[in-house]
Amino acid sequence: xxxxxxxxxxxxxxxxxxxxxxxxxxxxxxxxxxxxxxxxxxxxxxxxxxxxxxxxxxxxxxxxxxxxxxxxxxxxxxxxxxxxxxxxxxxxxxxxxxxxxxxxxxxxxxxxxxxxx
Amino acid sequence: xxxxxxxxxxxxxxxxxxxxxxxxxxxxxxxxxxxxxxxxxxxxxxxxxxxxxxxxxxxxxxxxxxxxxxxxxxxxxxxxxxxxxxxxxxxxxxxxxxxxxxxxxxxxxxx
Numbered sequence: 687x688x689x690x691x692x693x694x695x696x697x698x699x700x701x702x703x704x705x706x707x708x709x710x711x712x713x714x715x716x717x718x719x720x721x722x723x724x725x726x727x728x729x730x731x732x733x734x735x736x737x738x739x740x741x742x743x744x745x746x747x748x749x750x751x752x753x754x755x756x757x758x759x760x761x762x763x764x765x766x767x768x769x770x771x772x773x774x775x776x777x778x779x780x781x782x783x784x785x786x787x788x789x790x791x792x793x794x795x796x797x798x799x800x801x802x803x
Numbered sequence: 804x805x806x807x808x809x810x811x812x813x814x815x816x817x818x819x820x821x822x823x824x825x826x827x828x829x830x831x832x833x834x835x836x837x838x839x840x841x842x843x844x845x846x847x848x849x850x851x852x853x854x855x856x857x858x859x860x861x862x863x864x865x866x867x868x869x870x871x872x873x874x875x876x877x878x879x880x881x882x883x884x885x886x887x888x889x890x891x892x893x894x895x896x897x898x899x900x901x902x903x904x905x906x907x908x909x910x911x912x913x914x
Binding site for chain 1: 837839844845846847848849852890902903904905906907
């Protein structure tokens, strides 16, 4: 079945440690996204990538890093520089990211809940 | 991208139609209106989108006003499983293609 997979579902880390969240899709989508969601809040965009080997900062990129070496993978690293890393992280993908491909929907993974203690 | 305004919460009786409004008064001609929903602790799910014509699919109907400054998502026969946060998003694509989610509307379907 085609879809987008995030792992793990729950993740615990000690303060000061870097941690990498996995996101894989087999939908052949060009665009991928990372969002953060805090309790009672909407989604905030961290990073997005429209094509392999290219990515752009979203609204809250500080303390995060990403890579897009393969079309199907877009891992997110939460670094020790991120002041409040405990949150629900969502990855998404969509077919197009450029002109002429606006009317496409995004598919979301089930999220990773990161807790830093 | 244009911003959207939605009521923070709404209630609906099971079996009745749920009508969720969204204002997007600064929408431009090339921007689509998208609706997603998020059930608690899950990833958002796409529902429907449109440009200027009304749209219907197996999940919902989308009514966009003629001036495109507002829209309404209609769930014709709400069930308890439709309880979720519903997000209205306006997106134009292009070189800055990205989805911007606000706080949405928490729809509670009551038995």
